[in-house]
Amino acid sequence: SPTTVTSIRRQDFPRASIAAASCVSSTTTPCGSTRDISAALPAPSKNEMAKTYAPSWMDRSRTLLSRLPIKSRATHAMTPFAFFPSQERRFQRMREQWRRDGQIRIIDLKSRRVGFSSQTEGLFWCRALGFSNENMKIVAHLATSAEELFRVPSDLSKAYPEFPVEDVQQKRIYFRHSGGDSHVSVATAGTPSAGRGGTLSALHLSEAAKYPDEEIFTAMISSVSKGPGSMIIIESTACRFMESTTGEFLRV
Numbered sequence: 001s002p003t004t005v006t007s008i009r010r011q012d013f014p015r016a017s018i019a020a021a022s023c024v025s026s027t028t029t030p031c032g033s034t035r036d037i038s039a040a041l042p043a044p045s046k047n048e049m050a051k052t053y054a055p056s057w058m059d060r061s062r063t064l065l066s067r068l069p070i071k072s073r074a075t076h077a078m079t080p081f082a083f084f085p086s087q088e089r090r091f092q093r094m095r096e097q098w099r100r101d102g103q104i105r106i107i108d109l110k111s112r113r114v115g116f117s118s119q120t121e122g123l124f125w126c127r128a129l130g131f132s133n134e135n136m137k138i139v140a141h142l143a144t145s146a147e148e149l150f151r152v153p154s155d156l157s158k159a160y161p162e163f164p165v166e167d168v169q170q171k172r173i174y175f176r177h178s179g180g181d182s183h184v185s186v187a188t189a190g191t192p193s194a195g196r197g198g199t200l201s202a203l204h205l206s207e208a209a210k211y212p213d214e215e216i217f218t219a220m221i222s223s224v225s226k227g228p229g230s231m232i233i234i235e236s237t238a239c240r241f242m243e244s245t246t247g248e249f250l251r252v
Helices: 015-019 056-065 085-101 116-130 143-159 214-222 245-251
Strands: 026-029 032-036 069-071 078-080 104-110 135-140 172-175 182-188 202-206 231-237
Touching (some): 069 143, 085 104, 116 172, 116 231, 135 143
Parallel strands (some): 135 182, 135 202
Antiparallel strands (some): 026 032, 032 104, 172 182
16 A cells, blocks of 8 residues: 555664765755755864775665655655655765765755655664664754654654664663664753753754754754764754854854
8 A cells, every 4th residue: 555664674674784075055945955064174084084984874774764654744644764856865965975074064954844854863763773872862943843853763663673662762762782872862952951961973953043042052063073973964944044043153
């Protein structure tokens, strides 16, 4: 049926298999863009870059996601998580930045309901599934938005074969690894939980233009590791982003 997700066996996508260009102002939607801000950041050392940061984990993640369900905003039915054209273009730019720099630093100015947030949460989930010691956080501007964003990794966890139900909690999902657990958590901007959690390996700031003040924004950014293997993804609707204090901060 149209809502049936392609069958998936756990052995087809073991965790180890997932682990196995400048895009400034590149248009991805009629009123949006994905901006590569990596050039403004310090370059990784030669020793760090000597490590392997092949984007193969992203390719495997895309395939795995296409076999897992996500709620369709159009039909409200669970459908396979296949990327739309705008998501695919965004994915390719993220993939190229990972291949080039071993990390991701982007700002998305987007129209509403284009699926960029869902794609980000899906990639975070895959990264935590395949790698140990990943500390990944999703921050929304409202508590209701945080719940909606967190539904994506929660649904993926519940659909993945033999994923422990007890590891899917209200605001945190644990991924057990022999080398150290990974987790994906969600918080609301301006709450104490948004600022806790130690050094992050990945951060998604959703609707960043609507955060109460820029101090929250800058504090969250500073909590992310500056080395390879880290991700910072900032997104907000384009029509209001540059009018906000956060948008002005980013512009400067």
